[in-house]
Amino acid sequence: MKESLLTLGKDALHSLRDLTPIVSVIVLFQLFVFRAPVSELLSLAYGGILVVAGLAFFIFGLRIALFPVGEGLAQSLAKKGSAFWLLAFAFALGFGTTIAEPALMAVTGEAAKIAAADAVIEASPEALRHYALLLRLTVALSVGVALVLGVLRIMFDWSLPLIIIGGYLLVSILTLFAPSDIVGIAYDSGGVTTSTVTVPLVTALGVGLASAMKGRNPMTDGFGLIAFASLTPILFVLIFGVVSQWS
Amino acid sequence: MNLFIAALVFIGETARDVLPIAVFLFVFQRLVIGEPMPHRGQIAIGFLFVVLGLGLFLVGLEESLFPLGRLMAEQLTNPEFLQSVTGKAGNLTWQDYYWVYLFASAIGFSTAMAEPALVAVALKANAVSGGAINVWGLRVAVAIGVGVGVSLGCYRIISGLPLHYFIVGCYLIVILQTAMAPKIIIPLAFDSGGVTTSTVTVPLITALGLGLAEAVPGRSPLLDGFGLVASAALFPIISVLAYGQLAEFFGKRSTSTPEPSAN
Numbered sequence: 086m087k088e089s090l091l092t093l094g095k096d097a098l099h100s101l102r103d104l105t106p107i108v109s110v111i112v113l114f115q116l117f118v119f120r121a122p123v124s125e126l127l128s129l130a131y132g133g134i135l136v137v138a139g140l141a142f143f144i145f146g147l148r149i150a151l152f153p154v155g156e157g158l159a160q161s162l163a164k165k166g167s168a169f170w171l172l173a174f175a176f177a178l179g180f181g182t183t184i185a186e187p188a189l190m191a192v193t194g195e196a197a198k199i200a201a202a203d204a205v206i207e208a209s210p211e212a213l214r215h216y217a218l219l220l221r222l223t224v225a226l227s228v229g230v231a232l233v234l235g236v237l238r239i240m241f242d243w244s245l246p247l248i249i250i251g252g253y254l255l256v257s258i259l260t261l262f263a264p265s266d267i268v269g270i271a272y273d274s275g276g277v278t279t280s281t282v283t284v285p286l287v288t289a290l291g292v293g294l295a296s297a298m299k300g301r302n303p304m305t306d307g308f309g310l311i312a313f314a315s316l317t318p319i320l321f322v323l324i325f326g327v328v329s330q331w332s
Numbered sequence: 333m334n335l336f337i338a339a340l341v342f343i344g345e346t347a348r349d350v351l352p353i354a355v356f357l358f359v360f361q362r363l364v365i366g367e368p369m370p371h372r373g374q375i376a377i378g379f380l381f382v383v384l385g386l387g388l389f390l391v392g393l394e395e396s397l398f399p400l401g402r403l404m405a406e407q408l409t410n411p412e413f414l415q416s417v418t419g420k421a422g423n424l425t426w427q428d429y430y431w432v433y434l435f436a437s438a439i440g441f442s443t444a445m446a447e448p449a450l451v452a453v454a455l456k457a458n459a460v461s462g463g464a465i466n467v468w469g470l471r472v473a474v475a476i477g478v479g480v481g482v483s484l485g486c487y488r489i490i491s492g493l494p495l496h497y498f499i500v501g502c503y504l505i506v507i508l509q510t511a512m513a514p515k516i517i518i519p520l521a522f523d524s525g526g527v528t529t530s531t532v533t534v535p536l537i538t539a540l541g542l543g544l545a546e547a548v549p550g551r552s553p554l555l556d557g558f559g560l561v562a563s564a565a566l567f568p569i570i571s572v573l574a575y576g577q578l579a580e581f582f583g584k585r586s587t588s589t590p591e592p593s594a595n
Contacts, residue, residue: 103451106442110435111400118431119407131335132396135388136446142385143448144455150378152456153371154357161365170364177360182353188534199555245519246510253503260496269495269558276529276565281386282350284449284527288456303460308519311453315526315565 155289343387481567517576
């Protein structure tokens with residue numbers, strides 16, 4: 086108990102250090118570029134305290150829950166020796182966490198507006214919602230597929246750079262055929278899918294799996310799942326664009 | 333008092349996002365592994381801390397830091413402000429937006445430093461590599477990448493360069509670096525792109541991109557506002573690979589890959 090409190094305190098100090106750059110950028114720009122009085126300084130201080138406490142709590146929870154759960158599950162699944170359940174778990178984790186991602190909902194909503202403005206779809210609210218939902222399903226599916234691919238890579242020891250570079254080539258080729266208004270959305274969707282809770286779980290899954298399997302190095306084989314999860318959404322959304330252009 | 337209510341709302345929203353994941357993990361453990369979750373109490377407390385922590389974190393950002401950050405993004409791209417700094421009326425060239433580039437790189441760097449998901453990955457990489465990957469060093473490397481990425485992304489919006497040229501150019505650099513960088517850093521570098529663009533970075537740089545696309549003549553916020561997240565996600569790959577290359581170059585004394593050990 087005393088030890089956990091000590092860790093929590095240390096995490097809080099670290100968070101304070103991590104926050105200093107943001108606060109200094111904002112204060113310096115206020116004072117020297119806009120030459121505005123920092124009247125919001127007090128509110129800034131409140132906000133800062135909340136952010137520091139929040140970050141410390143989060144990291145504490147990460148250490149005692151997210152990391153052990155992700156690794157424990159990966160190890161139990163590896164011991165169970167059932168490839169099916171391992172892959173099913175990876176897919177469900179990727180699909181389930183992405184479909185509910187608030188950042189993704191915002192981006193797909195914007196994308197529907199663009200499509201309507203370009204007369205790709207009708208400008209009715211019904212059509213907009215339908216398009217946004219389809220796009221969201223596409224991205225969630227792509228993250229599920231990404232984690233399945235990533236787990237298969239760890240199981241069969243495929244080369245990560247080769248797959249990623251192959252993916253880049255595919256993205257470059259698809260860009261030529263996709264409608265130009267979806268290209269920006271596609272590239273951005275790779276970044277918005279991996280949320281703060283998913284990243285630690287997925288990282289722990291990969292590292293746990295690589296340490297449970299013989300002949301795998303957790304450093305070179307355990308990482309790379311997130312890389313897949315930021316590549317496949319680009320591919321899938323570009324394909325979505327190509328297909329919706331035809332229909 | 334308002335802050336207190338806002339905090340409750342944010343914690344509630346975070347709980348709504350995290351609860352399904354937690355339920356899924358517990359059910360999966362019970363039904364598929366066939367054993368109850370080990371250390372159930374501790375895990376439950378941990379999830380509580382994650383929800384509480386993320387909720388407080390978000391309310392602090394939304395209530396104080398983000399409004400100021402967004403205001404600044406708007407002010408910096410405001411034509412009147414640009415006129416007053418450059419002393420020109422209209423016909424701005426891309427060099428006249430120097431405050432935007434400076435702000436973009438500073439805010440990109442500093443938000444990446446505070447990104448919780450990046451802390452998580454850096455902690456794990458440090459533990460797994462037996463200390464060979466330094467938590468602080470990795471985070472600084474990623475943050476530099478995000479800073480450069482956001483800044484160049486702003487230049488792209490201002491100059492009107494097509495996004496795909498820019499992205500494909502970055503891909504070429506990544507491929508070249510991958511051929512030369514030490515193997516141990518490559519998976520981590522590829523991961524770091526997706527990791528950085530999370531809770532903190534995305535909302536701030538999106539505001540900056542939309543503001544810029546609105547202010548620069550001939551750009552449409554609907555079309556050109558996108559692409560900043562993509563460049564913020566690509567440049568960390570380049571900078572982390574570079575970090576690995578530099579670490580190898582300067583650390584010839586310990587060229588052997590350190591064995592992962594419990595520390």
